[in-house]
Amino acid sequence: MSAAITEKETMIFSLSEEQLLLQQTICDFVKKEVILYAKDWDEKEEVPLSTIKKLSNLGIMGMAIDPKYGGAGLDTLSIAVVIEELSRGDGSLALTVAAHNGLGSGHIARFGTEEQKQKYLPDLACGKKLAGWALTEPGSGSDAAGMKTTAKKDGNNWVLNGTKMFITNGSVGETFVVLAVTDPLKKQKGITAFIVEKGDKGFKAGKKLEKMGMRSSDTSELILEDVQIPDSKRLGELNQGFINTLMILDKGRVGIGALALGLAQAALDESLKYVHQRETFGRLLKDHEVIKFMLADMKTEIDAARLLVYRAASLAAAGKPFTIEASMAKLFASEMSMRVCNKAIQIHGGYGYIREFPVERYLRDAKLCEIGEGTSEVQRLVIAREMLKN
Numbered sequence: 001m002s003a004a005i006t007e008k009e010t011m012i013f014s015l016s017e018e019q020l021l022l023q024q025t026i027c028d029f030v031k032k033e034v035i036l037y038a039k040d041w042d043e044k045e046e047v048p049l050s051t052i053k054k055l056s057n058l059g060i061m062g063m064a065i066d067p068k069y070g071g072a073g074l075d076t077l078s079i080a081v082v083i084e085e086l087s088r089g090d091g092s093l094a095l096t097v098a099a100h101n102g103l104g105s106g107h108i109a110r111f112g113t114e115e116q117k118q119k120y121l122p123d124l125a126c127g128k129k130l131a132g133w134a135l136t137e138p139g140s141g142s143d144a145a146g147m148k149t150t151a152k153k154d155g156n157n158w159v160l161n162g163t164k165m166f167i168t169n170g171s172v173g174e175t176f177v178v179l180a181v182t183d184p185l186k187k188q189k190g191i192t193a194f195i196v197e198k199g200d201k202g203f204k205a206g207k208k209l210e211k212m213g214m215r216s217s218d219t220s221e222l223i224l225e226d227v228q229i230p231d232s233k234r235l236g237e238l239n240q241g242f243i244n245t246l247m248i249l250d251k252g253r254v255g256i257g258a259l260a261l262g263l264a265q266a267a268l269d270e271s272l273k274y275v276h277q278r279e280t281f282g283r284l285l286k287d288h289e290v291i292k293f294m295l296a297d298m299k300t301e302i303d304a305a306r307l308l309v310y311r312a313a314s315l316a317a318a319g320k321p322f323t324i325e326a327s328m329a330k331l332f333a334s335e336m337s338m339r340v341c342n343k344a345i346q347i348h349g350g351y352g353y354i355r356e357f358p359v360e361r362y363l364r365d366a367k368l369c370e371i372g373e374g375t376s377e378v379q380r381l382v383i384a385r386e387m388l389k390n
């Protein structure tokens with residue numbers, strides 16, 4: 001017989017009173033401020049900056065930041081709950097918020113010096129500025145350490161050159177964390193993070209990318225041409241950028257899992273409404289056994305994914321190792337979301353395929369969850385690596 005089931009594998013979750021209240025607050029916000037407008041934002045491919053301002057007033061743009069710097073200081077499980085609820089209304093909005101909090105602001109909050117935190121976090125926490133996080137390049141995504149962007153020392157400055165690709169909040173953001181090679185011979189151990197700001201000479205957003213889904217989240221190239229950065233804007237230890245990045249991605253993956261979960265829940269909610277309205281062969285859809293089975297599978301898969309996401313989030317919140325759990329949560333939740341959103345379209349028949357109903361948008365948005373912050377294949381590599389490590 002193999003080893004005993006671990007404590008982690010038998011974890012059970014319940015949200016605290018505060019977390020339930022937070023969940024209800026975001027749910028109410030989404031009903032009032034998001035659901036009615038998400039279709040329009042998607043069509044216009046426009047980041048809803050006025051809605052982000054309203055989220056700032058609720059403290060959501062600083063939810064991961066310490067109250068000392070103006071944030072709400074929420075734990076990872078509370079953050080996952082917020083992302084899930086936002087995503088039930090609009091995946092793009094959830095992605096904008098997740099990237100701002102978890103990636104850009106999160107990297108500064110976790111690895112910044114006291115001076116950097118005081119300088120950058122208050123504006124990010126109150127939503128005055130949006131953050132972006134630039135790891136991927138035109139030639140390197142999964143193999144992120146194969147990046148070509150360089151940072152060369154010049155006196156007390158660094159000179160950055162390169163192009164970053166697919167950067168969330170790239171053209172609307174103002175504060176960026178950029179990863180660059182500082183020691184090419186050391187590969188993964190020769191990469192450093194820098195804070196680069198909109199307005200820095202030689203730094204600009206390139207093409208805004210037109211996407212299949214997540215269309216009201218901004219995705220752009222970033223171009224760095226001889227950008228001079230003082231050493232005071234180096235973020236974290238020299239040559240530790242990639243190692244720090246892996247830690248940022250662990251939490252980010254819990255966020256993408258929560259996002260995928262919210263989309264799947266929205267697809268199920270819409271399907272449940274529809275089966276009560278549509279009749280075929282003299283019966284409501286809800287009375288056809290095949291449809292009931294589809295609904296049952298959707299609900300079961302969503303609940304399974306929620307357990308994985310909440311477990312990874314709870315481990316992170318408790319300060320315990322959660323790399324494998326984060327990858328399992330992201331992998332299962334994003335693939336589950338594609339299956340569930342696809343079934344939702346099937347249940348809606350022809351209406352599911354047209355834009356009047358939101359389920360086709362959910363499927364387009366869900367696809368990103370299998371790609372961003374490490375593809376499903378990369379998650380499988382991480383899970384296998386962690387499992388086989390000893």
Ligand SMILES: Cc1cc2nc3c(=O)[nH]c(=O)nc-3n(C[C@H](O)[C@H](O)[C@H](O)COP(=O)(O)OP(=O)(O)OC[C@H]3O[C@@H](n4cnc5c(N)ncnc54)[C@H](O)[C@@H]3O)c2cc1C
Nearest residue numbers: 133134135136140141142166167168371372373374375377
């Ligand atoms: C909307 C959107 C927003 C994004 N936001 C950001 C952001 O804010 N910041 C940022 O830095 N990046 C961002 N990304 C980039 C994203 O993280 C990458 O697209 C992703 O990691 C995949 O990299 P790639 O596109 O280069 O694909 P590739 O790495 O070229 O992969 C192509 C295919 O090969 C597979 N593959 C690659 N290597 C292996 C392997 N060893 N074994 C098996 N299969 C493999 C992949 O799984 C994939 O199926 C975003 C992307 C999108 C689409």
